[in-house]
Amino acid sequence: MTRDLSRLFRPDSIAVVGGGAWCASVVEQCRKMGFAGAVWPVHPNRCEVGGAAAVPALGDLPGVPDAVFIGVNRHTTIDTVRQLRDMGAGGAICFASGFSEAQAETGDGADLQAALLEAAGPMPVVGPNCYGVINYLDGALLWPDQHGGTRSDSGVAILTQSSNMAINLTMQARGLPLAYVATAGNQAQTGLAEIGRALLDDDRVTALGLHIEGVGDLRAFEALADRARASGKPVVALKAGRSDQAQAAAISHTASVAGSDAGARALLDRLGVARVDSLTGLLEALKLLHFAGPLPGNRVASMSCSGGEASLMADTATGRDITFPPLRAEQHAQLRAALGPMVALANPLDYHTFIWNDAEAMAETFAAMLRGPVDIGCLIVDFPRPDRCDPAAWDCAIEAAAHAARETGKPLALLATLPEALPEALAERITAAGLVPLAGLDDALTAIETAAWLGAARPQPAPVLLPGEPPQPETLTEAQAKAALAGHGVPVPRARRAEGRADLERALRAASLPVVIKAEGLAHKTEAGGVAFARAGTQEAMQAALAMPCDSWLIEEMVDDAVAELLIGVVRDPAHGFVLTLGAGGTLTELTGDSTSLLLPVSAREIDAALARLRVARLLDGYRGKPAADRAAIVRAVLAVQDYVAANAPHLEEVEINPLICTPDTAVAADALIRIGEER
Template identity: 50%
Template sequence: MRQFERLLRPKSIAVFGGTQARAVVEQSRKMGFAGEIWPVHPAKGEIAGLRAYRSVADLPRSPDAAFVGVNRHATIEIVRELSAHGAGGAVCFASGFREAGDDAEGEALQRQLVEAAGQMPIIGPNCYGLINYADGALLWPDQHGGKRLAAGERGVAIITQSSNIAINMTMQKRGLPIAYLMTAGNQAQTGLSEIALGLIEDERVSVLGLHIEGFDSAAGFERLAARARELRKPVVAMKIGRSEQARAAAISHTASLAGTAAASDVFLKRLGISRVHSIPVFLETLKLLHAVGPLPGFRLSSVSCSGGEAAVMADSAEGRRIRFPTLDESHSLCVKETLGPLVAIANPLDYHTFIWNDEAAMTATFSAFVSGGFDLNLLVLDFPRADRCSDADWWPALRAFKTALKANGAHGAVVASMPENMPEAYASVLLADGMVPLCGIEEALAAAEAAAVIGEMWKRPTSASIRADVAEETPLRLGLSPSHLSPVSWGKGNAGRDDGCSSSPPLIGGGVPSVSEADRGANFLDEAAAKAMLAAAGLPVPKGRRATTVAEAAAAAAEIGFPVALKALGLPHKSEHGAVRLNLRDSEAVKAAAESLLPLGSGLYVERMVAGGAAELIVGVRHDSVFGPVMTVGFGGVLVELLQDSATLLLPASREEIDEALRGLKLFPLLDGYRGRAKADLSSAVEAIGEIGQFARIHASEIAEMDINPLIVCAERQGAWIADALVVRRSEE
């Protein structure tokens, strides 16, 4: 593994180039960098008042860090010379490498750059570089708005793949102390997760914030998350890519893999990394975690002297996991004793203006309120304009809140409903006094939720690796032996379970697999072949047989046992083509159905019906470029698209993860006996989904996509059965 100590915390800096090199020199000197700075230029005698050296060979010694601000061709040669002379690392400013898209020259130059660097770490190319506010070392060719940390002070470390977003973040006026800010560029050699591992080891770093356009390595992020948990340093991610346009922009910008949005969410959650979706929430979450760390739970309190603010707080919590729990009777009485008879006791609390500017009274009320053991206590308070108003009457409330928090050993934050009403000078004072200054109600509640999610995830055992190439293959966790889910050959085997049956009349609608016609082609397996493969691996497939004639269909039905289902093969969207006949109870019904279905497809499939169906699920597996096989579970049929009621799981998925995913679906009550319906066999559903996921993982090199729709879940203790299966093999390249 590459060593980053010298690059991140340099004592000597070499700068190459003209305008950008001058800016690096000026910014480092302005920040009070105590080390040596060596400009390098083949023609100039001095840069920014410092002697300029002609080449790497002329430098007094090997530099700890270098900023290379020359064109892409010259960058490669300078990096080669730096590596040969034992430099600690380099920032590559130039663009025109792999991020240029389909440019063959850019691809070739990127390979040459990585080769030239060898084991010397390089950041970029196509990036601004590094600001180290702890030591005043800047490999940064532009202005910025940050300030150096004081001795003994801690701050957050931020890494972003966008240099412009990085510049903007330095301009924040929210009171957030920053120890490091780095840009990763297109991650030619050194990925974002590897940079983060180097930063998080610094004791002056309290929290890590990642603006992620593309993942460099699933394994790298797993190592980062494990180390962050060991050090008790939370990680927050703003992962872009929820829209197709954002993913396209990320690829063109950084040449890295964005990953699908749902899979990214699950991956980050599994690692205990909280994902947020906006820059303001990102900064407020970092600030909250810097001040108080992960929250132990989702229970919040709120006090303000306005009924309007209390209502806005309550409404802003709707749809979130954080909540304002109702005070119990004894707690309510305790608070009421500190206020007048006209004040209604609630959470959020409007304490009215009866006690405004009465520090003793406010201290009593706030102390009584925060004594309830909340995970975070909020005081809603917007500061007046300093240029036109006086803030004298605001400080008694702040002192009272501080005293109440300290007396109860509680965490607290002061929330301004509008960010501009929390000036930076006030924010710094509040932070020093142990009260987190949060800008904006929505941002404050989102930050609290993110901090509570990390606290929740840290209480759980560390999850297994996602990819087989991350660590040793994890053992099966669903009570299955390897032989039970052994690999099988494509299209071989036709064994089904004799105790199984096929699909009953649809409970929630027909199947609509999402595989495109273009992708399907010759790699599409018909239902008979797909089910034979699944059955041979021991998955719960009803007994069925392929037939090519009416007579064969009738004979197969008699052998399987009535009632049966009859389907035309070769049509992935059978219901749209009227290619399914259900609940056929005798040979004559089968023959009549077979005659009508034979012209529609490439053959027939006869299958025993499933009795006692309580609900229909869909289980889909797709290959993700970052995470490998990713599984989606939801309610079967078109409702998956209409209600967007689905959950994503990374493989391997434990029994607990599958159960939690099902219980999180909007329509889960249908599985749980909603309004007198029969309760579904949830345990068998979890088992079947686990088997499907494990099968997909074993065959990840062969399967491009797989849809089980529906997985019929029967009433309790009656099992769950794969009633239809669609499998697309990977194309041979």
């Protein structure tokens, strides 16, 4: 169900229920921010709250409120919500805690949350255990505390699942215009994705920043991404939980390299949501997106008046998807005319300090750099601290940069390598000049990399394959797993199972050597001495098999001419779907950490692109004159695994092929594992 949150987030009238300091703060903050609508406190015993006249009950209000901040205890909250629903109110923020998020402590939290949902019916409710929302565009604050923002005509929206982090983010002093700061609380009724869609619906919002602890409803999150794509508004996320990968409990390699963090990354990549790994990176990325939008590419022109800064820029960009295109001949000529014969011309450029204060020469230098095949320029300028120094001598940099940006029509950032070297007042001057203020070299490059990633064209993604909840999944034997996968088109070696000494001897005599002998029932056969190769001679093969810690074996044909070994794994990730992991297989899986993850379903094109990202791709392509692997056969094997997963999604836990032996002619699953529950 999609609820209309417009009255709640963009109200003409606000009611505040309760009389504590939190409720008084809501009233005071609305007045302080110049909210033009009505603010109606409600309290049974007080004549005023926060300096505004109060009425004793909701029924005494002069009208039906668009938005309501409920700051009373959890039991009274439920009764209040029911009254508001019956009145036709536009929605409510539930500040009280003690609902499902506190079930372990209170014992009745889940029951109270169910009662809250019943009381709300179709009326939107955000929270409980929620600070609420700040609308800086209209000065409407359903917010029970201090904040650091100011009114704006347009800006970015930031949505978090942590109220305290939301407060901290309002305190940024980076020159980032904020349109909304909102919190989701425990999302009893209205989830993160639904709130995000409502914020994007405001034409004055330019981009959306998310701090995500858990995605929640996958279909709702897909709808959020669709809304962002349709509106042309980029979304950047900071996803908590990178350490979950180390906590994944499973018996296979796949779970140890896939985990929930890989699932989150794969989901965000799939939906076109950019991911950053720090709050400062989030803020700088949102700032660049607000002022310049997604970039058409990752090509950067870097300018500084210091060789050390030029080197630092190049070094900091190492390992990032950022390039510094070499200068063209016409740029050389233009720069030489502006800078003379003593400057070494390159990108990044050290233009030296002798042209400082020569605004005309500086402007021509900056413009010449921007005239090349670049998507954004970066002028490194660390301003002196205004409390002890005079920054007036740096005005020439702003003036020249603004001229160059206007002349070329390309975005130009004034980048301070140290965040404290770009005070907020200067950041506002820079934006007024049509430039982008970026604070901190590493975060600035994160912003550029993010904006370039968001600017790339992407196809509309297919809906994520939703996982089930398999009851008590069990591990199939290798033979059972291979038979199940073969039924969906995965190539497997010809094999015979042997149980007991006599059956083993018969199987070996009947086999066409060479063969591989495998012990059954071992999770990691190679490490446990459960694999032997029989190339000639039955007696030697018998001795090797009988030395294994088992009573039954698989006798398989040997796959020769291997170009490389790969891992194909799929893990059920309840929060994100089925995570497909492709990586180096065999003994290299844990040794190299060479893997990449996607969410099912995937296309042949996506599989091929993922294989190309692996370091082992050089082997697949034919390394040092050796034959290449049959890439199409590998892709077909992955698609066959996907077909099996789709057919068994409601009760499947995990699939792994390791190794998939890749030859010039085929790709064969030499070992397989499946964990699956019974069909319900």
